[in-house]
Amino acid sequence: MRKRTLIRLAVILSVAGFASAALAASADDFKAAYAKAQAAEKGAAAVKDRWSITEATLKKSKAAADAGKFDDAVKLAQHAEALANASVAQAKEQEKLWPDAVIR
Amino acid sequence: MLRKTLIAIAILAGAAQPLLAAESASDPKAEFKAFREYFTNRFPKVALDDFVNGPYSMDEGLRKQWKAIDEFPPYDFVVDKGKQMFATPFKNGKTYGDCFPNKGIGVRQDYPKFDAKSGQVITLDVALNQCREANGEKPFDYTKDDMAALTAYMAFTSRGKPMNITIPNDPRALAAYTKGKEYFYTRRGQLNFSCASCHVQNPGNHMRTEVLAPALGIMNAMPIYRSTWGGMGTTSRRLRTCNSQVGAVPLPAESDEYRDVEYYLSYMANGLPISGPGTRP
Numbered sequence: 001m002r003k004r005t006l007i008r009l010a011v012i013l014s015v016a017g018f019a020s021a022a023l024a025a026s027a028d029d030f031k032a033a034y035a036k037a038q039a040a041e042k043g044a045a046a047v048k049d050r051w052s053i054t055e056a057t058l059k060k061s062k063a064a065a066d067a068g069k070f071d072d073a074v075k076l077a078q079h080a081e082a083l084a085n086a087s088v089a090q091a092k093e094q095e096k097l098w099p100d101a102v103i104r
Numbered sequence: 105m106l107r108k109t110l111i112a113i114a115i116l117a118g119a120a121q122p123l124l125a126a127e128s129a130s131d132p133k134a135e136f137k138a139f140r141e142y143f144t145n146r147f148p149k150v151a152l153d154d155f156v157n158g159p160y161s162m163d164e165g166l167r168k169q170w171k172a173i174d175e176f177p178p179y180d181f182v183v184d185k186g187k188q189m190f191a192t193p194f195k196n197g198k199t200y201g202d203c204f205p206n207k208g209i210g211v212r213q214d215y216p217k218f219d220a221k222s223g224q225v226i227t228l229d230v231a232l233n234q235c236r237e238a239n240g241e242k243p244f245d246y247t248k249d250d251m252a253a254l255t256a257y258m259a260f261t262s263r264g265k266p267m268n269i270t271i272p273n274d275p276r277a278l279a280a281y282t283k284g285k286e287y288f289y290t291r292r293g294q295l296n297f298s299c300a301s302c303h304v305q306n307p308g309n310h311m312r313t314e315v316l317a318p319a320l321g322i323m324n325a326m327p328i329y330r331s332t333w334g335g336m337g338t339t340s341r342r343l344r345t346c347n348s349q350v351g352a353v354p355l356p357a358e359s360d361e362y363r364d365v366e367y368y369l370s371y372m373a374n375g376l377p378i379s380g381p382g383t384r385p
Contacts, residue, residue: 048355048361049292049293049352050352050353051293051294051351051352051353052293052294052348052351052352052353053294053351055353083294087294090291090292090296091292094290094291094292097291098286098289098290098291098298099289101289101298101300101304102135102285102289103135103138103139103142103304104135104138
């Protein structure tokens with residue numbers, strides 16, 4: 001009985017180990033996420049509305065990747081991408097809205 | 105019937121064009137009047153010429169501190185340095201004075217200017233670097249040190265003279281003015297602030313410990329000695345700091361956008377006295 005339990009436990013642990021290995025981000029995942037974030041930030045630069053926090057988050061993402069922390073690096077890259085997209089959306093919106101603020 | 109409808113649509117579309125164009129067009133004279141009235145109506149106790157003193161025109165306590173500080177102005181040494189630099193000949197024997205009308209004395213109020221040849225706005229800082237390069241010298245950094253010293257001296261020689269910015273009858277000049285206006289009213293950065301958010305909507309109010317200056321006459325005090333910088337800074341330095349404060353990545357000093365917004369704001373300050381170099385907290 002005890003032997004069976006140990007075998008079951010070993011199986012569960014090995015499956016869990018495989019699963020977590022499969023879920024962990026790799027260097028390639030980072031590269032893909034970082035490239036997407038950089039492309040979004042390039043869009044922000046094109047409309048001349050880069051945000052400081054986006055630049056800082058990109059740097060943090062790169063630093064995490066350099067330290068081998070790819071899970072963190074991917075999350076940070078995704079966050080940077082979202083920030084860059086928000087700055088582009090702001091710039092597009094302001095193209096229409098700024099005249100409303102002019103003193104008349 | 106179809107033909108008639110198409111003709112009617114074409115006529116309507118044609119008529120709509122000027123309306124759409126007018127929406128983004130500028131009328132500097134009317135905007136100047138509205139801008140001036142906005143500030144004088146909002147701050148009826150502030151004398152018109154006092155707006156150039158920025159936060160000191162808005163806050164009595166701050167004004168007292170400024171008066172005390174100005175007994176020994178922190179920019180004095182910089183003005184002296186600028187004066188010396190201005191008079192020192194380049195390697196080819198010419199001086200800065202050779203690049204400007206009236207030998208560069210008392211001309212600061214005429215800048216920025218629209219240059220028909222390049223189609224660009226030329227600020228005093230850009231004119232100084234153009235002068236250096238035309239005489240075989242390397243350009244200065246646009247944000248502080250030598251450039252701040254030169255512009256401080258030139259502003260000092262113009263003190264009290266009314267700002268005198270012209271928009272020539274050139275569509276490119278009007279476009280530069282409009283671009284400057286657009287930059288001024290456009291929100292940017294993570295904080296979603298425009299220049300106007302602070303300097304039109306909130307002058308006199310506090311942003312943390314700072315009292316916000318009114319946009320009217322804000323360029324007249326440039327360059328400024330800022331206690332938080334521990335030294336002098338040019339208009340570009342101030343604009344870059346503003347960008348950083350709202351979470352935006354600053355543009356390069358004297359970029360087209362900065363030149364244009366300086367053009368717009370200086371035009372709005374026409375007639376108000378030059379008070380630079382200024383002192384700010």
